[in-house]
Amino acid sequence: AFGPNVSFMMGEILKSAASTLLADALGTSRCFTNRLEAIRQFERVYESVCLSQLLDLTYESSRKISEEQYLRMIYFGTAGFLEGATTIGCVLSGVNRPEEKILRQYARMLGFALQIYNDVVDLIPQRFHAKTFANDIKRRKQRLPLIHFLNSCTGGDKRDAESILRRNKVTDRDAEHLIRLMARHGSLDYAVRRATQFSSRAKALAIRTKPKSNRDFLVQLVEF
Numbered sequence: 142a143f144g145p146n147v148s149f150m151m152g153e154i155l156k157s158a159a160s161t162l163l164a165d166a167l168g169t170s171r172c173f174t175n176r177l178e179a180i181r182q183f184e185r186v187y188e189s190v191c192l193s194q195l196l197d198l199t200y201e202s203s204r205k206i207s208e209e210q211y212l213r214m215i216y217f218g219t220a221g222f223l224e225g226a227t228t229i230g231c232v233l234s235g236v237n238r239p240e241e242k243i244l245r246q247y248a249r250m251l252g253f254a255l256q257i258y259n260d261v262v263d264l265i266p267q268r269f270h271a272k273t274f275a276n277d278i279k280r281r282k283q284r285l286p287l288i289h290f291l292n293s294c295t296g297g298d299k300r301d302a303e304s305i306l307r308r309n310k311v312t313d314r315d316a317e318h319l320i321r322l323m324a325r326h327g328s329l330d331y332a333v334r335r336a337t338q339f340s341s342r343a344k345a346l347a348i349r350t351k352p353k354s355n356r357d358f359l360v361q362l363v364e365f
Contacts (some may be wrong), residue, residue: 156187181310182232186225193218197282204303205291206283212253218254241317243349250343251363260284261329264320275316281306285335287319290328298322 163183167176196214202204215221226248227248231241264286266274271295279282283291290302300320321327347359 161182167233174235175232179229179232182229186222187231188222189217189225193221200283203255203283206288207292208285208288211283211285211288215253215256218247218252219256220249223248223252223255231329233291243346247343247350247359249347250339250346254284254336254339254343254363255341256286257332261286261332261336264323264329274313275311275320278316278319279311281311285332286323286328289331290323293328294322294326298326 160180160183163180167179173179183211195215196217200210200214219363224245227244230236230242231244236244260277263277263284264275264307278287283296287302291299294302302319305311305319308315344360344363347356347363350356350359
């Protein structure tokens with residue numbers, strides 16, 4: 142609504158507000174340990190998320206990217222964000238290093254699963270959908286279903302998809318046609334399988350955590 146410059150400045154203002162909120166919270170409670178390290182980790186999370194967004198913008202201008210590139214973007218984005226938040230929690234509560242390592246790996250796997258599932262859900266029209274239908278396709282953002290399709294499909298279906306993605310505006314009808322092509326070639330099922338693999342890894346890591354009450358919660362979070 143207001144253009145990229147205003148959006149950028151608002152992002153900086155919100156980041157400043159978040160840093161102030163964190164500093165105030167750490168300053169008013171004496172139960173936290175390693176407060177300076179928590180602030181340092183917070184800044185690393187912010188840097189990582191910005192890098193993910195930069196990769197995302199760069200990929201928009203690429204005709205085709207690999208699954209490895211896509212996972213790298215998630216590694217710095219959703220997965221990195223959850224892992225960073227978990228790291229801050231571990232730092233502030235004084236969790237021992239072996240337990241922290243398991244929790245960080247758990248959060249990372251959960252982040253990969255969450256992002257891939259989200260990318261698939263975006264392709265399914267729903268009456269009460271939180272996001273605009275096929276918003277990623279309309280912005281020519283290459284997510285795992287589309288990446289798998291473009292890297293594995295040949296012939297007329299691939300030419301149809303590339304033609305749609307080159308258009309000035311991708312309509313709902315265009316998006317629906319492209320989604321049908323991806324479904325026909327198994328790309329949606331492939332993405333769900335990959336997400337399930339990551340969620341299974343997260344659950345296996347959750348089972349290794351202590352105490353049992355935490356373990357049950359972490360497993361339930363994966364299932365949710």
